[in-house]
Amino acid sequence: MHLNMKKALLCLSIVAIVVFCTLNVATASIGNSSTTIHNNARHTGDHIPMARGSTSNGILNWNCMTEGSLTSSATSNGTVYVGSSDNNVYALDAMNGTKIWTYTTGDAVESSPTVANGIVYIESHDHNVYALNATTGTKVWSYTTGNFVYSSPTVANGIVYVGSSDNNVYALDAMNGTKIWTYTTGDAVKSSPTVANGIVYIGSDDHIVYALNANTGAEVWNYKTGNFVISSPTVANGIVYIGSDDHNVYALDATNGTKVWSYETGNWVYSSPTAANGIVYVGSWDRNVYALNARAGGVVWTYTTGDAVQSSPTVANGIVYVGGTDHNVYALNANTGAEVWNYTTGDWVLSSPTVAYGIVYIGSDDHNVYALDATNGTKIWSYTTGNAVWSSPTVVHGIG
Numbered sequence: 288m289h290l291n292m293k294k295a296l297l298c299l300s301i302v303a304i305v306v307f308c309t310l311n312v313a314t315a316s317i318g319n320s321s322t323t324i325h326n327n328a329r330h331t332g333d334h335i336p337m338a339r340g341s342t343s344n345g346i347l348n349w350n351c352m353t354e355g356s357l358t359s360s361a362t363s364n365g366t367v368y369v370g371s372s373d374n375n376v377y378a379l380d381a382m383n384g385t386k387i388w389t390y391t392t393g394d395a396v397e398s399s400p401t402v403a404n405g406i407v408y409i410e411s412h413d414h415n416v417y418a419l420n421a422t423t424g425t426k427v428w429s430y431t432t433g434n435f436v437y438s439s440p441t442v443a444n445g446i447v448y449v450g451s452s453d454n455n456v457y458a459l460d461a462m463n464g465t466k467i468w469t470y471t472t473g474d475a476v477k478s479s480p481t482v483a484n485g486i487v488y489i490g491s492d493d494h495i496v497y498a499l500n501a502n503t504g505a506e507v508w509n510y511k512t513g514n515f516v517i518s519s520p521t522v523a524n525g526i527v528y529i530g531s532d533d534h535n536v537y538a539l540d541a542t543n544g545t546k547v548w549s550y551e552t553g554n555w556v557y558s559s560p561t562a563a564n565g566i567v568y569v570g571s572w573d574r575n576v577y578a579l580n581a582r583a584g585g586v587v588w589t590y591t592t593g594d595a596v597q598s599s600p601t602v603a604n605g606i607v608y609v610g611g612t613d614h615n616v617y618a619l620n621a622n623t624g625a626e627v628w629n630y631t632t633g634d635w636v637l638s639s640p641t642v643a644y645g646i647v648y649i650g651s652d653d654h655n656v657y658a659l660d661a662t663n664g665t666k667i668w669s670y671t672t673g674n675a676v677w678s679s680p681t682v683v684h685g686i687g
Contacts, residue, residue, distance in 0.1 A: 368407045368421070370396030372674055376409055376417070378424055388424030392417065398479075399679065403442040403461065410436035416449055416457070418464060428464035432457065434475070438489075443482040443501065448489075450476030456489055456497070458504060468504030472497065474515075478529075483522040483541065488529075490516025496529055496537070498544060508544030512537065514555075519599075523562035523581065528569075530556025536569050536577070538584060548584030552577065559599040559639075561607075563621070568607050570596030576609055576617070578624060588624030592617065598649075599679070603642040603661070608649075610636025616649055616657070618664060628664035632657065639679035650677065 370376050372395035378387040393413030401408040406427060407419045412435050418427040433453030440449040446467060447459040452475040458467040473493030480489040486507055487499045492515045498507040513533030520529040526547055527539045532555045538547040553573030560569040566587055567579045572595040578587040593613030600609040606627060607619045612635040618627040633653030640649040646667060647659040652675040658667040 368400040368402060370398065370400060370409055372397060376400065376407065376419060390419050390424045390426065397677065398437065398439040401440045401442050406461065408440040408442060408447055410438070410440065410449065416440060416447065416459065430459050430464045430466070437477040439479040441480045441482050446501065448480040448482060448487050450478060450480065450489055452477065456480065456487065456499065470499050470504045470506070477517050479519040481520045481522055486541070488520040488522060488527050490518060490520065490529055492517070496520065496527070496539065510539050510544045510546065517557050519559040521560045521562050526581070528560040528562055528567050530558055530560065530569060536560060536567070536579065550579055550584045554595070557597045561600045561602055563602040566621070568600040568602060570598055570600065570609055572597065576600065576607070576619065590619050590624045590626070597637050599639040601640045601642055606661070608640040608642060608647050610638055610640065610649055612637065616640065616647065616659060630659050630664040630666065637677045641679060650679070
């Protein structure tokens with residue numbers, strides 16, 4: 288696909304990597320706790336295997352082929368749940384990729400599944416949010432919104448939160464899909480929600496970042512940026528970090544929305560920020576990966592790639608992993624920005640990486656999902672799908 292056509296597609300509609308990728312970006316919860324894009328509200332994207340019942344999550348290795356684009360995947364007790372642009376949701380054996388079940392929706396499935404309490408939550412371009420039995424794939428319920436759903440669901444305290452291109456943020460009962468509340472913004476909501484301390488944080492194409500009461504949907508505060516907010520929010524230490532098409536990264540007080548700082552890059556910020564160890568990592572369409580001081584917003588370092596960076600960074604074991612539209616996957620020293628390694632795929636890398644068991648999982652527009660050695664970037668395996676892989680492998684597993 289030609290560069291200009293790709294850019295037009297991104298601008299017009301599918302900014303999937305930020306919200307699936309971002310956002311970041313499936314979510315998972317056990318009991319009354321939840322995690323968000325990249326496994327936690329800080330979006331660090333590293334996964335640690337834990338005993339069943341823990342609120343932390345881990346990963347199993349897997350690979351499987353579908354006939355369309357793979358979305359983020361999530362594992363729960365040894366099963367991988369994944370959507371595809373062939374309209375299907377797949378449940379695969381986490382160890383060998385054997386198909387356990389499929390569920391067919393009415394259109395492409397490009398967001399990341401969320402697995403909570405035996406239910407898989409996922410969207411489809413047929414305008415629906417689906418809840419599927421995680422063991423059998425039987426539909427538990429579906430809820431129809433008024434337009435495409437690009438946003439990935441977040442589950443917290445028995446409620447599913449998701450945005451829709453019909454301009455609304457929805458809160459749905461996780462057990463039966465009953466609408467609890469909606470909040471109407473001024474434009475499409477492609478950003479994925481982050482839930483922290485009883486507040487839902489989310490961006491909208493109406494240029495505004497919203498903080499909504501998680502129980503009632505009442506607006507707590509809003510902050511107006513200068514353009515679309517497709518990036519998904521990260522919450523850490525009382526601050527909301529989010530990017531905007533006005534070229535800025537914003538740090539907002541999580542309680543009242545007051546701007547703590549903003550940093551202007553040279554182009555759009557579709558990438559969702561990752562906060563780790565006092566630093567905020569984020570990509571920009573100006574070709575750079577930025578490391579910013581989380582409290583003051585000053586530049587710690589920048590790394591210049593060969594083209595735009597829409598992928599959202601993942602931080603694990605002192606390394607920042609991120610993809611670029613120059614076809615590369617990068618591993619950068621988290622403290623200095625020095626390149627540790629890079630791996631070249633056959634096309635744009637809009638997907639955001641997931642790191643587990645010393646392996647980096649990431650998709651490419653060359654139709655492949657890659658598993659790369661996290662230490663040196665050596666390819667362990669790749670799997671060819673039927674179309675571009677824009678979304679991010681998100682994997683959740685309980686061991687017990």
